[in-house]
Amino acid sequence: MFAIRRSIVPLTSSIFKRSMITAQAVLYTEHGEPSDVLFTHKFSIDDDNLKSDQVVVKTLASPVNPSDINQIQGVYPSKPEKTLDFDTEKPAAPCGNEGVFQVLKVGNGVSDLAVGDWVIPSQVNYGTWRTHALGTSSDFIKLPNPDQSKSNGKKQGLSINQAATISVNPLTAYLMLTHYLKLAPGKDWFIQNGGNSAVGKYASQVGRLLNFNSISVIRDRPDLDEVKKELEQLGATQVITEEDNASKEFGGQIKSWVKETGGELKLALNCVGGKSSTGIARKLGNNGLMLTYGGMSKQPVIIPTSLHIFKNFTSAGFWVTELLKNNQELKSKTLKQIIEWYENGELKDAPSTHVEFDGNDLAKLYQQGITDSKKGKQLITYK
Ligand SMILES: NC(=O)c1ccc[n+]([C@@H]2O[C@H](COP(=O)([O-])OP(=O)(O)OC[C@H]3O[C@@H](n4cnc5c(N)ncnc54)[C@H](OP(=O)(O)O)[C@@H]3O)[C@@H](O)[C@H]2O)c1
Known part of the structure; x- marks a missing residue:
């Protein structure tokens, strides 16, 4: 998968006596619980002998996402290949899918990237839980770094958090809302x-x-009013509880909201499953579409037969990885839109707790990040 073998050398190699970059990556050789199977692997990158298309990058930040954990456990359908590219004794796989890097050096044939550029991996499973990487320019997609945004006259540059988490959640939201159905602005609704x-x-x-x-x-929650207010400020037209969603009587209220705008409730986005998915599916008008992208309740999606027969309801899955795997054009177009909104200050990122790598054991830091991710999104940052 990586064209890096010849330029990566183990630390024990005699070549290491020359000046080289000492890198660390979090790897695993067997699937299992992250606390049992992750280890830190140190290796050197020979940045004095780059091939013409090669690029050396340093990591600025990478988050811990639920799918990263599932990959390590071996229960996620898309997985990195186990490889000897890191010069480990046994084939090992790198962890982490999202992250932002800064370009340190480029080969003499690279024209689309320059030193100082910010880049993200062009494909999933690249392995972002590491200090450095050696790849080719096609392994990366360029993002504007804050200086470049400034010199392009933008209101603001991307923050580290925005850049490191740009390729999954914002793209998922944007594509679910735009790629399948055309909602009429000002009129139509999604739930x-x-x-x-x-x-x-x-x-x-x-x-x-x-x-x-x-x-x-x-x-429902003790601070329901506060959370409602926050979501309305972000842009939700209405915020309701799961109890409202489950109640037949509340359906009338939703119908009157939709009637007021003269549109239709066309699309449902489901990341919970169980009764919650039944509730949102029931609210759709005729020919509605529900996209299931997560299963947080661990309950199956439950759809009444009558919705299929009498309302021509469609239930489909959404997986950003699969949708964008062979569609770089759609990925670039979507990224461009998200970047523009960030640079204009029109889109807020999901906050995360930042933990800086102190140069010690990288695997331990991510293992702690996995534990702490139950309390909120964790972002590991690098000096
Ligand atoms: N298919 C794709 O392409 C794709 C892409 C991105 C994300 N995802 C998936 O989307 C889901 C959300 O991801 P995220 O990063 O946005 O998650 P997140 O910020 O951690 O939020 C989790 C959400 O799930 C809710 N939740 C948790 N357990 C629940 C339960 N038992 N019943 C009802 N609601 C429950 C939480 O509600 P409370 O606030 O009430 O706890 C919260 O709203 C995950 O399943 C993730 O894997 C899928």
Whole structure:
């Protein structure tokens, strides 16, 4: 997968006596619980002998996402290949899918990237839990770094958090809202459960920016009013609870909201499953589409037969990895839109706790990040 073998040398090699970059990566040789199977591997990158198309990058930040953990456990359908490219004794796989790097050096044939550029991996499974990488320019997609945004006259540059987490959640929200159905701005509606999730917050904001009306369903909680207010400020037109979503009587309220705008409730976004998915599916008008992109309740999606027969309801899955795997054009177009909104200050990123790598054991740091991710998104940053 990586064209790096010849330029990566183990630390024990005699070549190491020359000046080279000492890198670390978090790897595993067997699937299992991250606390059992992750280890830190040190290697050197010979940056004095780059091939013409090669690029050396340093990591600026990489998050811990639920799918990263599932990959290590071996329960996620898309996985990195185990490889000897890192000069490990046994084939090992790198961890981490998202992250932002800064270009340190480029080969003499590279014209699309320059030293100082910010880049993200062009494909999933690149392995972003590492200090450095050696790849080819086609392994990366360029993002504007803050200096470049400034010199292009933009209101602001991307933050580290925005750049490191740009390729999954914002793209998921944008594509679910635009790629399958055409919602009429100002008129049509979508409904989503998990309205308080990171993807849900992006969907509310994208909805506002594209002028789509939206209903966000959230679980009841002691600070319900505060959370409702926050989601409405982000862009949700209405915020309701799971109890409202489950109630037949509340259906009338939703119908009157939709009637007021003269549109239809066409699209449902489901990341919960179970009764919550039944509730949002029931709210759709005729010919509605529900996209299931997550299963947080671990319950199956439950759809009444009558919705299929009498309302021509469609239930489909959404997986950003599969959609964009062979469609770089759609990925670039979507990224461009998200970058523009970030640079204009029109889109807020999902906050994360930043933990800086102190140069010690990288695997331990991500293992702690995995534990702490139950309390909120963790972003490992590098000096
Ligand atoms: N298919 C794709 O391409 C794709 C892309 C991105 C993300 N995803 C998936 O989308 C989901 C959300 O991801 P995220 O990063 O946005 O998550 P997140 O920010 O961690 O939010 C998790 C959400 O799930 C809700 N939740 C958790 N357990 C629940 C339960 N038992 N019943 C009802 N709601 C529950 C939480 O509600 P509370 O606030 O009430 O706890 C919260 O709204 C995950 O399943 C993720 O894997 C899929």
